Each structure stands twice: as structure tokens, then as C-alpha cells.
Amino acid sequence: MLEYKLEEVNESYVRVSPAPASGDELTEEIRACMIRLASRALRNSFAPYSRYNVAAAVLTTSGRIYTGVNIESSLLSCTICAERNAIFHAAACGERKLIAVAIVGGLEAAEKETDFDEYCTPCGVCRQVMRDFGDPETMRVICAKSETDYREWTLGQLLPESFGPESLEDRTPET
Numbered sequence: 001m002l003e004y005k006l007e008e009v010n011e012s013y014v015r016v017s018p019a020p021a022s023g024d025e026l027t028e029e030i031r032a033c034m035i036r037l038a039s040r041a042l043r044n045s046f047a048p049y050s051r052y053n054v055a056a057a058v059l060t061t062s063g064r065i066y067t068g069v070n071i072e073s074s075l076l077s078c079t080i081c082a083e084r085n086a087i088f089h090a091a092a093c094g095e096r097k098l099i100a101v102a103i104v105g106g107l108e109a110a111e112k113e114t115d116f117d118e119y120c121t122p123c124g125v126c127r128q129v130m131r132d133f134g135d136p137e138t139m140r141v142i143c144a145k146s147e148t149d150y151r152e153w154t155l156g157q158l159l160p161e162s163f164g165p166e167s168l169e170d171r172t173p174e175t
């Protein structure tokens, strides 16, 4: 397994070097770092209506980890999940490929920093957006109660038989 160096640029931004590739095995240090960054971001979750706080951290192929939190709107359909917020944060910075996502949260979870009550799993919409930026065979989805207590799946396990970018590739038979 590769040795990675984790450089904490600030409290919500970490750079992993060398940059991991799709399919590389994650180290416990990287997992713990992603869960820690998501847990720190959780205090910024804005969920006055559901009181269900969620934060996510995504690791990309550039070796950067980006965070996002759920943001609710009084017009509830405008609400966005933490996972998509983190993915769009990464995409807006030019990232196009995700290695893994770590998610923490729960009812009134923003009052805590660790030892959450549940493994907060991504909704169907977020699983679909992950599919646009992650390889279903190798992208990891980590749902954590703490840095050492988590469950982990591949994206393909959470979204089997999925629709993705290849579905729109031109497959017109040549005549």
C-alpha cells in the first residue's frame, strides 16, 4: 500500500500526496481525515426545518478533500444535501473524478463533533450525482459515527444497475 502524506492547509482543507488514483486502496489515515473534516464542517449545516444535520467530505483524484453541508431553504424544494454540496464544491474548483466520500450526520447532530447516533447514508439523488463523478466499481462511500466506527460500500453496491455518463455515449451501429 502507498504511503500518503496528509497536509492540513487549513481546518477545512487537506491535501493528500501523492494524489490517489481511482481504485487505490484508502488508508485508515485518509479515512479518518475525511471523517474528521466532515465532522468539523457539520457545525455549518443549516437545517432549521428538519433539524437533520449532515456534512460530507469528498476526496478527488487531485488529492484534495472538499467539504459540504446540507443547506435548507424555506422553500423546501430548494434544499440541497451535504453530499451534493461537497461534490459541486469540488466540481466548481475544476475536479471531475471522485475517489471517496465520507458522510456524518443525524438529527440535531451539529451539536456534536463525533460519536454520532447513526450511519447517515446518502439519498438516491446524491447517489446518482456521485455516479457522474465516481467509478461505481471503485468509489467508496463511508458513513461514519466516528473516525473509527464507520460502514463502507462501493458506489455500485449502493446504486446497482445504474444510469451513468456512458449511457449517453453514441452507440449507433455503423452502417
Ligand SMILES: [Zn+2]
Residues within 6 Å of the ligand: 081, 082, 083, 084, 122, 123, 124, 125, 126, 127
Ligand atoms: Zn442527498
